[in-house]
Amino acid sequence: MTNLVVALQAEARPIIEAFDLVQDRPAGMFPVYCNGDLSLVVSGIGRACCAAAVIHLFHRTAQRADQAWLNIGIAGHQQVPIGSVLLASRITERASGRCWYPPYVLDIELLRSPVVTVDEPERCYPQCCAYDMEASSFYQIASRCSTGELVQSLKIISDNPGSNLDFTANQISQLLADQMSAIESVVGQLSDLSRVLDTVRVPPDLSSLYLEQWHFTVAQRHQLAALLNRLKARSIQLPAVPGTSEYQDASGVLTWLEGKLLAIPVNLSVPQGEDAADRVEQPS
Amino acid sequence: MIDTIYVENAVAGHDRTKTMTGRFPDATCVTCDRYQEVFNPKAQNFRLQKKKPALILAKKFGATVLPAPEGYGIGGEHNYYFSHMLNCIYDCRYCFLQGMYRSAHYVVFVNYERFFDGMAAKLKNHRGENVWFFSGYDCDSLALEPVTGFVRELLDWLRQHPRAQVELRTKSTQVRSLFETVPLPNVVIAYSLTPDQTAATLEHKVPSVEKRLAALAELAERGWNVGLRFDPVLYESRYQALYQRLFEDVFDRVPQNSIHSVTLGPFRMPKPYFRNVTRLYPDEALFAGPFESRDKMISYSMDCEQQMMSFCHDQLLRYTSADKIYTCSPSSRDLVTNRLDRDNLVGIHND
Numbered sequence: 001m002t003n004l005v006v007a008l009q010a011e012a013r014p015i016i017e018a019f020d021l022v023q024d025r026p027a028g029m030f031p032v033y034c035n036g037d038l039s040l041v042v043s044g045i046g047r048a049c050c051a052a053a054v055i056h057l058f059h060r061t062a063q064r065a066d067q068a069w070l071n072i073g074i075a076g077h078q079q080v081p082i083g084s085v086l087l088a089s090r091i092t093e094r095a096s097g098r099c100w101y102p103p104y105v106l107d108i109e110l111l112r113s114p115v116v117t118v119d120e121p122e123r124c125y126p127q128c129c130a131y132d133m134e135a136s137s138f139y140q141i142a143s144r145c146s147t148g149e150l151v152q153s154l155k156i157i158s159d160n161p162g163s164n165l166d167f168t169a170n171q172i173s174q175l176l177a178d179q180m181s182a183i184e185s186v187v188g189q190l191s192d193l194s195r196v197l198d199t200v201r202v203p204p205d206l207s208s209l210y211l212e213q214w215h216f217t218v219a220q221r222h223q224l225a226a227l228l229n230r231l232k233a234r235s236i237q238l239p240a241v242p243g244t245s246e247y248q249d250a251s252g253v254l255t256w257l258e259g260k261l262l263a264i265p266v267n268l269s270v271p272q273g274e275d276a277a278d279r280v281e282q283p284s
Numbered sequence: 285m286i287d288t289i290y291v292e293n294a295v296a297g298h299d300r301t302k303t304m305t306g307r308f309p310d311a312t313c314v315t316c317d318r319y320q321e322v323f324n325p326k327a328q329n330f331r332l333q334k335k336k337p338a339l340i341l342a343k344k345f346g347a348t349v350l351p352a353p354e355g356y357g358i359g360g361e362h363n364y365y366f367s368h369m370l371n372c373i374y375d376c377r378y379c380f381l382q383g384m385y386r387s388a389h390y391v392v393f394v395n396y397e398r399f400f401d402g403m404a405a406k407l408k409n410h411r412g413e414n415v416w417f418f419s420g421y422d423c424d425s426l427a428l429e430p431v432t433g434f435v436r437e438l439l440d441w442l443r444q445h446p447r448a449q450v451e452l453r454t455k456s457t458q459v460r461s462l463f464e465t466v467p468l469p470n471v472v473i474a475y476s477l478t479p480d481q482t483a484a485t486l487e488h489k490v491p492s493v494e495k496r497l498a499a500l501a502e503l504a505e506r507g508w509n510v511g512l513r514f515d516p517v518l519y520e521s522r523y524q525a526l527y528q529r530l531f532e533d534v535f536d537r538v539p540q541n542s543i544h545s546v547t548l549g550p551f552r553m554p555k556p557y558f559r560n561v562t563r564l565y566p567d568e569a570l571f572a573g574p575f576e577s578r579d580k581m582i583s584y585s586m587d588c589e590q591q592m593m594s595f596c597h598d599q600l601l602r603y604t605s606a607d608k609i610y611t612c613s614p615s616s617r618d619l620v621t622n623r624l625d626r627d628n629l630v631g632i633h634n635d
Contacts, residue, residue, distance in 0.1 A: 099316065101322045103328055104287065114314065143327035149329055151327070193332060234572045261573075269526070
């Protein structure tokens with residue numbers, strides 16, 4: 001699941017078109033657009049709206065941990081040319097002085113720059129940074145829903161010192177549209193990363209097959225999950241579920257599973273060469 | 285290799301910072317006040333960060349040289365460890381670091397002098413006696429040496445302090461800095477070794493055992509004291525065949541007279557760290573056991589551990605003398621010592 005958070009409808013428009021997003025009905029507090037595993041919320045301008053929109057989207061979607069979150073929007077910058085795209089390397093909230101450092105694990109050649117989140121549009125650009133109005137609250141809240149590597153803020157530079165800040169909606173949409181390939185790359189990589197964390201779990205149907213046939217206490221459910229996990233890690237195929245005539249109760253089933261686990265030989269090794277690509281010392 | 289370098293403001297102008305950042309001209313440099321702002325936040329995933337760890341250059345405050353954990357020693361009476369770096373460039377699935385830290389970034393403390401001062405203070409505390417210092421507890425001692433140059437400076441310091449005995453524990457073949465200098469009698473280059481096929485599965489981004497053995501053999505040939513570290517010893521159904529083969533290969537390559545010490549240590553990990561790593565890698569066969577919880581540690585059952593340690597110890601005695609063999613966990617030490625007493629052999633020196 002990948003969640004996009006933008007402040008303005010004008011920023012959302014090219015993204016909605018590129019990803020074929022459809023507005024979620026009935027509309028809630030914030031407009032939400034979806035297509036399969038991708039969702040977008042339009043938060044409105046400023047830290048408070050952005051934080052509220054992240055929470056809204058989290059509750060509106062699957063509410064699963066470790067989804068990807070990407071904040072996309074326009075920002076000013078002291079030096080980086082208008083139309084450029086960058087990812088936040090450090091996010092500073094001017095009001096509180098707090099900083100966040102989104103861990104970067106993407107394989108994309110994008111400029112990275114510190115971003116300062118301000119409460120009023122920045123006209124002086126005192127540091128060599130991007131200036132926006134949402135990134136700090138976005139990161140602060142989204143990183144409570146997910147791990148920091150999956151929470152990134154992407155900014156398209158809309159203004160520099162001396163620029164006119166009265167943008168039309170079309171101008172904003174065009175800035176975003178011109179960087180859609182970069183946006184798609186980041187969205188794609190974040191989605192892939194979140195799938196890495198969609199860890200190999202016990203197949204729910206198998207676990208439920210046990211739960212349907214026998215009564216497990218809460219503690220026994222945990223034991224069952226742990227045993228099935230260990231069996232899955234050890235063997236390619238999980239054993240077929242025994243019949244209720246063979247085992248009267250959950251404790252008998254757990255003992256049977258433990259026996260199965262013990263019977264599997266422990267083999268940590270793979271034949272030579274399988275992991276060869278991995279075995280080159282990292283150059284330093 | 286490094287895409288992002290975080291630099292503490294306090295060391296931004298440090299010569300070593302400039303040298304290290306200069307090695308990665310394309311990396312994005314991000315300044316921070318304290319490294320913990322980057323390294324410690326909760327919302328981090330070690331497994332994901334291992335894909336692209338950043339370098340953090342920081343200043344070390346407080347104690348730099350700490351007493352070694354119980355059971356950690358190779359014959360010395362006074363044992364300490366230090367970590368000029370946190371985290372390792374390798375990705376060994378059995379490593380406790382992945383359960384201990386939230387971040388996989390490499391932290392390098394650039395004020396090396398503080399570590400040397402810390403060691404000097406310990407030497408002063410133990411006047412006239414040798415003191416052991418272990419490097420490679422929270423990192424690999426040599427793997428990032430071309431970037432940090434720490435060992436080069438450490439060797440210079442050790443030349444002036446012969447009572448300081450140092451173990452550099454490593455899996456790296458980055459031994460150029462050692463080849464460039466005259467071997468020091470107070471340094472042991474200790475290589476961690478695992479059966480080759482197991483290493484292929486569990487030791488990611490690590491030089492093969494064959495390459496490690498080649499580096500070991502060359503170091504020995506050039507006159508360095510070398511150490512052999514079979515730690516952790518991992519259980520597999522055919523562990524006997526695997527370790528027998530490994531010992532044959534090792535002792536075939538490394539001359540007996542250059543071996544300073546051999547250590548054996550069963551797999552063990554503090555319970556909270558184990559919980560963290562199994563969450564990171566639920567599909568990892570290693571973590572499926574057979575383990576039990578003992579003294580706040582996850583380890584093999586006493587029986588299993590005893591059998592493995594006894595077997596490995598017996599095998600090692602075929603190649604080296606008992607007084608060179610040490611064990612790394614208190615329970616195993618007792619097990620092997622008891623066994624040796626029973627068998628009327630020379631006791632293991634590990635106090």
